[in-house]
Amino acid sequence: MEILVVENIVKGFGGVTAVQDLSFAVSKGEIYSIIGPNGAGKSTVFNCINGLYRPDSGTISFGGRDITGLNPDKIATAGISRTFQNLELFSRMTTLQNLLLGRHVSTTYSIWQMLTFNFRNSKAAKQEILQREKAEDVIEFLELEPYRDRPVFSLPYGVQKLVELGRALAMEPDILLLDEPAAGLNHEERQDMIFWIQDIRNELGITIVVIEHNMQLVKDISDRVLAINFGQKLVEGSVEDVLRDQSVIRAYLGEPAL
Amino acid sequence: MIVQLLISSLVTGSIYALIALAMAIIYKASEIPNFAQGEMAMVSTYITFVLLSTFGFPFLTALVLTLTFAFLLGILFEFLLIRRAKEPNLLGFIIITLGFQLLLFGLAGWKWGSDQRTFTLPFSESEVVVRTSSFVLTEHNLASLIIAMVIMVILYLILNHTKLGLAMRACQQNVGAAMFNGIPANRILGITFGISSIVGAIAGILVAPITTLDPTMMWDPLVKGFAAAVLGSMKSLPGVVIGGLLLGLIENLFGFYVSLEFKSIVAFGVIMLILFIKPSGLFAKHYIRKV
Amino acid sequence: MRLKRVYFEDIRLFKTTASLVWTLLFLLLLFLVPFIFKTYYLSVVNLMCLNVIVALGLNILVGNTGQISLGHAGFVAIGAYTAAILLQAGVPFVFTLIIAGLVSCLVGAFLGLPSLRLEGPYLAIVTLGFGLAVMVIIGRMEMFGGRMGLMIPRIDLNWSGLSYDRTLYYVFIIITILMTILAHNIIHSKIGRAFQAIRDSDIAASVTGINLVHYKTLSFAVSAFFAGIGGALWALYLQFVTPGTFSLMMSVLFLATVVLGGLGSVTGSVLGGIVMTLLNLQLEKVVTVPLFGDLIVFLSDTIMNPSGIANIRWVLTGLILILIILYEPHGLNGIWLRIKRYWNLWPF
Incomplete structure (x- = not known):
């Protein structure tokens, strides 16, 4: 097909x-x-x-x-997700944040629900936790654990390529x-x-x-x-x-x- | 009346154009919008004033000394502040220029701010050169136009027909490549700041007799000059001159025919409109980053 | 192997018990201030609150989204004048505050729209022009009191049983705390992440599904909302508003506040707001500082001019801005983080 x-x-x-x-x-x-x-x-x-x-x-x-x-x-x-020839990363953000941005579209809470973000049982917090789990799955899949909380500009080029791949994967594209x-x-x-x-x-x-x-x-x-x-x-x-x-x-x- | 309007448009327009040029030269070379430009010009104007009134120098000597001062001020600004920025990004540079602006503003206020002074040039605002039934041309008008024109021609000659200009243009296009070819890019940038400061200082000296000599005297002209530069798209020098003249024309026509009260802000309405259609100004192709 | 199983730990407001305890202690201190200090200091804290709120909003726009605004005084003015008119009409304070924020927010969204394709100096001139235009328009219109400005009646605070000044202080503090939490939530939620994504690479942001139009406009609107609330409190604080207050200089000083505090951080906005207020109030007293003050007086008498000494404030503000960018790009927040790290490791 x-x-x-x-x-x-x-x-x-x-x-x-x-x-x-x-x-x-x-x-x-x-x-x-x-x-x-x-x-x-x-x-x-x-x-x-x-x-x-x-x-x-x-x-x-x-x-x-x-x-x-x-x-x-x-x-x-x-x-449809993609990577770039010369890396287009969110360079001042951490690996985890880059991957969470890959989850952006799937993170479904409104600006109003964001207000209750700090309560464990709110929709926003549940969504954040769920998306975090998905992002952690990608980290595990690509073995990015050592780089999770480091800003990506500080990572070696090869790892940056993987982070970009990870971000594209986190979008769960077809x-x-x-x-x-x-x-x-x-x-x-x-x-x-x-x-x-x-x-x-x-x-x-x-x-x-x-x-x-x-x-x-x-x-x-x-x-x-x-x-x-x-x-x-x-x-x-x-x-x-x-x-x-x-x-x-x-x-x-x-x-x-x- | 229309002739008179055109004359005043040309005069204000060419002053805007000078400030716009001063900003655009720096912007082309370094992508820094220099918000200290106005205050640098203001301080230079005060220097002229002090040389004329306190020391009693003849005008030409005072002018030469002032322009030398302006040149050094520009070079020092680049060497002491701009070059030292650790993480150079646009916002950082804007803040440095704003900081330098506040610094100069404070210093001028500290030294000279307590009272307003009138600033007289050999060409006065009240002496009339030509008077007809439809318009009046003062000495100051005529001098402003001629000086602005001369400065533009000199800038054009420097940029296009000297080795220095060639180096400046090389640095504008690609700093790395320029350096590999033996051009001292840092020094060129410093000289660029110096030249820009001279152009600004001349604008300041032309502005002072119209307003009064005061530490805030360049605020409005700076904003308008910046607006003119943006209108003509910061990177095209002929563009910013046209931008300046256009802005002078719009302001004066609007002020006369529509509303004098809102004359000072009509420029921004126009600019918003133009940038909405052409986001990089009138004379530039909108640049799309390649990926 | 996953080290952090409970991801909620990373979301909640207080990440450790220690930070909760410190925050509670700080709040207790804030609560006690009216009982310890003179009324004058209450008004200083109120002024800090205003600056903190505006800085929080401006920081979201500049530090997180990477857009430049040189016209934030315009939004503050809109908030202040909306509040002035509503309070004069007798609208209750709570509604006034919210409406002032929303009006400013709406204008912010409108300004955001033409700014979508603009960057760098082009955005700077549009926002700068916006700020000046607001000032001129307000100054020329009868309904805003023209150049003379508007007087603002005192709001009804008798329900508290405390003096007006003390109650006003608590009102300001509570609003500031709420706004701080709001800013924190925005930055740490998916919205804040989208803002930062746009700052770092708008191309990558759009291919990860972030609607640039939506989020850039949102960023302007949110930022303007904060400025509007700050403006409403400003009206309440000064009890009268004139167009001259909301000058280009004010916009520059707000930008300075954010840079001084630290771009893109809530702590930075708070620290910046507090320190900048102190600087604005105290810089003129710099002459009383031993040695340095003497030097300045000496300079004043010899090379400079003693009657212009009030301008020392601009000189020092300018110097601080330059030094921050040259030597401490993360601002006060950067210094704060270093102190915290040092104490965490202490005494090793």
Whole structure:
């Protein structure tokens, strides 16, 4: 079953077309990778999907519902969460607070109920405790216990990446968009990341779309791969097929010298 | 009457434009809105006054000494305070400039605040140069316009046709890259503050004869100059000049045709409206952070 | 392994018994103040209460949400004038207070709307203009008493059986405590977390499902609500309001209060409000301080001018602001935390 369908989206920035008439569909429960050289428009695709950019034309539907042009917070509420290429964390807040923000949408109490926040049996306090438990589950899942109460700007880069992943997971999304999850990680951390991504799909059943440059990671985790260049689809298929495809090789290495 | 209105609009507008320029030069270089700009100008104006009245210097000597003082004041401000900020963020810088503003305001009040003085320049507000049936042009009007114009031209020449200007523009675009290419970015920022302070001081000297010499004399012009800079989008120098002139025009027309009482705040109504449509001012593309 | 099983511990007002005990002792002290000190000191505490309340609100906007306001005196003025008009019309105090807060809150929301896309200097100029505009409009309108301002009748406090000043003191203290708890709850609830998220990264905030329009407006509204309540108490405290009181300088001093106290912390707002009030009242007496005072008098007589010595207050306020940013960016709250840590470890 197709959970995310992108149809003919176009996005340009003042004369430069970043994405040109791109279509693809992601099935429920798969790990779908998007590859392509720098500037191919990969991140722009993500930004269009989760509403940071509004595509010039084309439609994006999620779970059968048209989400094109909705605000990012609406799309997040609908069940799409993401991480960023260069980390967008709440850097002065602690790991726990970052994860609790991932629970923001699910934390249901009104501004009036907040007033009774200090009483153990109030709705607000019960909600806070419930969401805290959920956040602690994520901490446990990603083994973030040592960093729970530290402000995230003070954490090593690799851990910050995990916190961002944790925040996205805490949202209990149906689909997770990972923008270069292995960028900036060393070999060991990269292996861990592969392990987490597989775990998230296998244990939590979350559909994952990954943008990645590291071919090892792409090979290890992907069910299907989409290669794009200049915002257009080059080829889509299994890992082996895509990586062997001449157009993909040319996109990465350039035209063979004659 | 319309000619007279246009003249006063141009005069107030060019004073706003000078203050706006002073703020914009610093903002372009460091993203700091310098709220101390007005008080720095006020203190410089007092220096001119003291040199003229107490020491009896000829005007040009006093002017040169004042501008030197203003330049040093700007450099010292950058070197002693701005550069020492530990966790530089926008709010921190705003607070430092506000603190410096209070400091200068207090010092000026302590030294000179007890009585108001009248400040006379060689070009007076009461001497008329041209008088026709439809308008009057005073010496001060004419001098303000000429001086403002000259300053703008000099700034343009410095920024676009000197090595210093090239370095300043390099630092504005990318401090890191500028430093790798051997430009002493800190020193350039200091000089920027100095130049900005000079421009402000000239605005102060032009303002003083219109109002009275008083520690609060730059409050209103500063706010208006800042507003003009924002209107023209802090980062475009031609933009802030147009912003200043526009603001002078709006104020004077509104004051004459609609309401003199609310003249002083109409500027903000206009600015709110414009920023609502163009959040980064008239002459800028709204900048969206890339992720 | 989970070390903390009972998460409620992290939510409740008093995290440890010790803090509860200290708070109760502090409250007892506050209760006893009218019986120990002269009436003058009661009015000093009242002034502190006002500043604390406004600082609490401004801190939510500036420290937690990361927006800048240079026009908070405008909201205080709106609260004060609403209260003045209502009290003159004979509306009971409790309703007056709430309405003053709500009117200011509404205006805050309206100001918040055009400010949604603005940041940095652009937001600064809009709020600054707002503050000045409020001052000018109030000063020019008959119904607000123009430049002369409005007189405010004393409220009926005879029910307490205590003198007016003492009762007023208790009223101020209780309102301040309630507002402090409110600020604490806002900051520590999901609303406060959303505010801080916007401060740290608005992009990440929006992709975690935070509605930026909603929360930025809310932050302005909440902040203005506090300022409105502070304004109503201000009217009650001064017994008359004039537009000149709510100047740009007042807005700057409120911002200074928040920075001095410590951005983004309730303790900071409270400490800042208290210390700033003392500074405002006492800075002119700095000449009586041994050595330092003598130095200032000496400077006054030689280089400066003895008749302008009252301005020393601005000099020192400015210096304090600069020094705080340069050497103690977390303000008094930072110092307070360090003292607490030191005592926790004492005597090691």
